[in-house]
Amino acid sequence: MAIKLSNRSKLIKPSPTLSLSAKAGQMKEAGIDVISFSLGEPDFNTPEYIKASAQKALSANFTRYTANAGILELRKAICAKLLRDNGLEYTPKDILVSPGAKASILNVLTAVCDTDDQVLIPSPYWVSYPYQVLLADSVPVYIETREADSYKLQAADLEEAILESPCAKVLILNSPSNPTGTVYTREELSAIAEVCVKHDILVISDEIYERLIYDDVKHVSIASVSEEMKERTVVINGVSKAYAMTGWRLGYAAGPTHIIQAAGRVQEHTTSCVNSITQKACVSALNDEDDSIENMRKEFWQRRDYLYDRLQKIPHLSCFKPQGAFYIMPNIQWYIENNNAGIKSSDQFCEMLLDKHHVAVVAGSAFGLKGTVRFSYANSLEKINEGVNRFEAFLKEISR
Ligand SMILES: Cc1ncc(COP(=O)(O)O)c(C=O)c1O
Known part of the structure; x- marks a missing residue:
């Protein structure tokens, strides 16, 4: 008889983005010319200056276990980045380096949530949040956002959800957002912060798309709006998206020392430290940045403009204009x-x-928003053009 699976594992469904791109991959292998807008992964190569530092670390045999929380040099580089870009002061003991921002979030949820604690998730949301909450034995509570509010969580809706959720403990906020590309302003974050401080809610602020931001919009971390909010925020960030380093696996969490230390103990007994070579490469990614990072952002910006322009010309399709990340979500x-x-x-x-x-x-x-589809524009302009031509042809073919 087959061994029975745990109840927890039965709650976890495959990632729809990964299964779709797997199907697209199989079609490609069978020789079909598939255009994929499914995966959230830059199509650029990791910049040369980052690869060079990894090669140097390998030649120097930097290949052993490191400190669980990450090498001090890297945690210092992360502190410097948070001060430089976000005006946030942390010390290395407030930083936990993990194998991807995904792992950072799960470590923090595991460290702060008890069974049946409720975690508030504005909807639409990134596909992994609900499952991570379930893995931490806690309960996801969705708060609907509206297209008319640019899919941003409203402070009044947050307060109502908290009042209706007796075990509300954490809010997961994601700006710039996957899947909508919406970006919160300082004023909007201040209003949300006021509610979180009043009700003592911890914010896990996922800022992985911070650097991919367009027009004259500025990224603001909710931790920077007040000292009381900083005490209730864990900032999540990483190198996957802005530095084109998805396969290297490195993310980090910055926050109150006791939470970071507890999340570190979770990591100590699960994955341990991040790959040593990756850590050295990330010191360089953060400290020695050249213009390759800005060039990638400009390229994404151009693609955003092109794709938005094409989509919003299609009849009967409404399309929110994203200001960050590399996704767009037309309403179909x-x-x-x-x-x-x-x-x-x-x-x-x-x-x-x-x-x-x-x-x-x-x-x-897949993201909690029916009647829409999500395009990832981490794809060349040529492919975007061909893909939208086919998308338009499909709409014409099926419309009554
Ligand atoms: C909103 C969001 N957070 C976190 C991640 C995970 O990033 P990482 O590759 O660092 O695990 C992703 C990746 O798709 C994401 O879209």
Whole structure:
């Protein structure tokens, strides 16, 4: 008889973004010309100056276990970055380096949440948050946001959710956001902070897309709006997105010492330290930045402009203009209600689009927002152009 799985593991479903790109990958392997807008991964190579420092570390045999929380040199570089870019003062004992921001979030949730504690998640949300909350044996509570509010959590809605959730302990905030690309202003964050301080809510502030921001918008960390809020915030960041280092696996958490130390103990008994070579490469990524990082941002900006322009010209499609990250989420509800192909949901829409026109986009339902699809524009302008041509052709074909 097969061994029974844990109840916890049964709650965890495969990541829809990863399964879709796996299907697109299989089609590509079978020789099909698939255009994929599904994965949240820069299509650029890791910059040369970062690779050079990794090569140097390898030649110097820097290949052993390091301190669990990360080498001191790196934690100092992270403190310097947080002061330089965010006006936040931390010391190395307030920093935990983990194998990706994903691991950072789970370590922190595990360190602060007891069974049945409630974790507030503005919706739409990044696909992994609910599962991470469930893995920490706590309970996700979704707070709907509206397109009219640029998909930003409103302080009044937050307060209402807290009052209705007797075990509310944590809020996960993500700016710039995956999937919508919305970016909160200092005023909006101050209003949210006021509610969090009043009700003693810890904010896990996921700022992984901080550097990918367009127009004249500025990134603000909620930890920087007041000293009381800083005491209740764990900032999450990493190198995957802005430095094109997804495969290197490094993220970090910065926050109140007792939380970071507890999260560190979780890590000590799970993954231990991050790969030693990656850590050296990240010291260089943060300390010796050259213009390759800014050049990638400019390229994403150009793609955002192009893709937004194309999408918003399509009839019956409404499209929120993202200001950060590399995603865009057009509303396809009209086509779900007015098609001749039997499509009744964004999931079916995406499946048919992939099967018939070989374009992979992710259904909004994966992020808690039905009637939409998410494009990742971490793709060349040429591919974006061809992909949108096919997307448009599909819409024409199915519309009644
Ligand atoms: C909002 C958000 N947070 C965190 C992560 C995880 O990043 P990492 O590669 O550092 O684990 C992602 C990756 O897709 C993301 O979109």
